[in-house]
Amino acid sequence: xxxxxxxxxxxxxxxxxxxxxxxxxxxxxxxxxxxxxxxxxxxxxxxxxxxxxxxxxxxxxxxxxxxxxxxxxxxxxxxxxxxxxxxxxxxxxxxxxxxxxxxxxxxxxxxxxxxxxxxxxxxxxxxxxxxxxxxxxxxxxxxxxxxxxxxxxxxxxxxxxxxxxxxxxxxxxxxxxxxxxxxxxxxxxxxxxxxxxxxxxxxxxxxxxxxxxxxxxxxxxxxxxxxxxxxxxxxxxxxxxxxxxxxxxxxxxxxxxxxxxxxxxxxxxxxxxxxxxxxxxxxxxxxxxxxxxxxxxxxxxxxxxxxxxxxxxxxxxxxxxxxxxxxxxxxxxxxxxxxxxxxxxx
Numbered sequence: 001x002x003x004x005x006x007x008x009x010x011x012x013x014x015x016x017x018x019x020x021x022x023x024x025x026x027x028x029x030x031x032x033x034x035x036x037x038x039x040x041x042x043x044x045x046x047x048x049x050x051x052x053x054x055x056x057x058x059x060x061x062x063x064x065x066x067x068x069x070x071x072x073x074x075x076x077x078x079x080x081x082x083x084x085x086x087x088x089x090x091x092x093x094x095x096x097x098x099x100x101x102x103x104x105x106x107x108x109x110x111x112x113x114x115x116x117x118x119x120x121x122x123x124x125x126x127x128x129x130x131x132x133x134x135x136x137x138x139x140x141x142x143x144x145x146x147x148x149x150x151x152x153x154x155x156x157x158x159x160x161x162x163x164x165x166x167x168x169x170x171x172x173x174x175x176x177x178x179x180x181x182x183x184x185x186x187x188x189x190x191x192x193x194x195x196x197x198x199x200x201x202x203x204x205x206x207x208x209x210x211x212x213x214x215x216x217x218x219x220x221x222x223x224x225x226x227x228x229x230x231x232x233x234x235x236x237x238x239x240x241x242x243x244x245x246x247x248x249x250x251x252x253x254x255x256x257x258x259x260x261x262x263x264x265x266x267x268x269x270x271x272x273x274x275x276x277x278x279x280x281x282x283x284x285x286x287x288x289x290x291x292x293x294x295x296x297x298x299x300x301x302x303x304x305x306x307x308x309x310x311x312x313x314x315x316x317x318x319x320x321x322x323x324x325x326x327x328x329x330x331x332x333x334x335x336x337x338x339x340x341x342x343x344x345x346x
Contacts, residue, residue: 067178067189067341068320069103072143076102077170079116079129084109092116095127097140103172107321108134110164112154134168135333145170148333151216151326152203162327165214169323178343183224183294184313187344192287193220193322195336197240197280203329214328215242219266222341223319224294226310233301233315235294236266237286242330245277246270251300263306265297285338317341 076096081087089105093116096102108115113131120129129136135148149168155161183189197218206213218240224233234254238247246269254264269275271293272286294312301307320341324332 063345065343075100078105109167111166144337146335150331155329165327171321173319183315188289189291190342192340194338196283199333201331216330220322226314228314231307234264238266263301
């Protein structure tokens with residue numbers, strides 16, 4: 001009898017020691033996967049005690065989709081080359097913060113300097129990448145990303161320096177789950193992002209007034225594909241343009257990539273910012289259901305002689321980019337965060 005008691009006590013103490021030594025905490029990138037022990041609940045009926053006619057309830061239908069992955073940039077970035085035609089979308093190098101593969105790519109199209117040639121500085125608090133004309137900084141504590149580009153160091157007086165203009169932007173392709181749904185299957189597509197433009201200084205080589213000078217533009221584009229009819233729409237949100245006190249609705253044929261069949265349609269301040277003049281340094285919180293405006297964009301494309309057979313039922317939304325395009329010699333900086341595209345299915 002004493003031996004039995006000793007054995008039982010030993011078993012209880014062993015269980016207590018296991019529980020204390022394996023307290024659960026939120027996972028992080030450096031932790032190994034933990035096997036969480038399952039403790040029986042005496043208040044729950046055993047399988048044999050369940051009534052034959054009892055059925056488990058059906059799980060609720062999932063009608064919400066978040067299209068944008070890793071909104072706080074916690075996985076890192078794929079760093080692309082300087083020439084979209086020759087370098088394509090393949091990463092030249094990767095900044096990775098943990099086990100997860102980065103889903104965001106960082107593009108530096110047609111910049112004179114290549115940030116792949118410098119070493120990023122990474123701490124637990126932030127990441128920075130600096131070359132002769134660019135400064136990228138991620139605050140890892142809050143997911144705020146700064147994109148700064150000094151195009152006064154990209155251009156000179158020669159005409160050849162103006163053939164292509166520098167870009168600094170981030171982009172991602174959406175998951176197959178998101179792309180499996182046609183736009184007609186959505187009730188709404190709510191796009192949101194927070195941002196501020198903290199610097200926009202005109203370079204000395206730009207001698208005309210800002211309104212007459214090639215611009216600096218801070219833009220966001222969603223990619224709308226119609227694979228059935230081999231058509232493509234750049235659907236844009238034009239946040240900032242140095243030529244204007246406030247951006248305006250714009251649409252036209254787009255020749256990007258050499259495809260004369262593309263169409264570009266960008267909303268302006270009237271829709272995005274209550275038609276207010278832009279304020280440098282102000283933090284803007286954009287939130288808009290873009291689905292009805294995509295429908296308007298397709299109608300305008302048809303009126304303009306493009307995408308004549310394309311309807312929402314033919315289209316998917318396949319990706320996004322956001323950042324700077326600098327046809328003019330401007331020194332600019334923007335900080336962004338809380339980027340989202342929330343879809344509600346019908």
